[in-house]
Amino acid sequence: MKCPFCGYPNTKVQDSRSIENGLVIRRRRMCPKCGAKFTTYERFEGGTLMVIKKDGRREKFSREKLMGGIVKACEKRPISMDKIEEITNALEARARKVGTEISTKEIGEMIMKELRKIDQVAYVRFASVYRDFRDIDQFIEEIGKLKGDKDNG
Structure with a gap:
């Protein structure tokens, strides 16, 4: 090399x-x-995995985009690149098991599930972009859900 x-x-x-x-x-x-x-x-690398976008367009799955979204959510958080790589690998493997096509909705939900386990701030950051939060009330609602889970867990 x-x-x-x-x-x-x-x-x-x-x-x-x-x-x-x-x-x-x-x-x-x-x-x-x-x-x-x-x-x-x-x-x-496996076969070609296609991602179905919200508007119905299809594009080739990009590991770099998957990892980029996770990195952005975890910026300035105590999460190592090794952990981000581990999450990316697990999510890519899970996406490939689904079949030859997967929706951005399914990918987004899988990312949020993983981030929720490791860092609540990273989770809310990602959720705010993924779910397209429009105002502070949506942040408060999501934080309330996290707080409720923490109080019940």
Whole structure:
């Protein structure tokens, strides 16, 4: 693999390990030219998964968009990139099990379910965009639901 820092074409694998229940291989690499170290991930891409948008259009599933939405919701929160990667991997696997098509509604609900488990602020951030909150009352209502769950749990 080419070094992302200096462009040298032949980096060396220092360590490989299986993660995500054997679905992903994590490789630590080093460039013999500049000495930079970096990590790569190897995963099975599977067949084409199409996402059905709200307006009925279909587009190819994008892992980057999925992860980007989660990263945005978790910004400035105590959630590691490893945890975000783990959630992204789990959600992608779940989406692929659904079949060859999945709606943005199903994806959004899956993301909210995961975020609700790990961080209430990230959950409300994502929900506010996903559900298109228009005013403060919608935030208060969602926070009330979280507070009710916490009081009952």
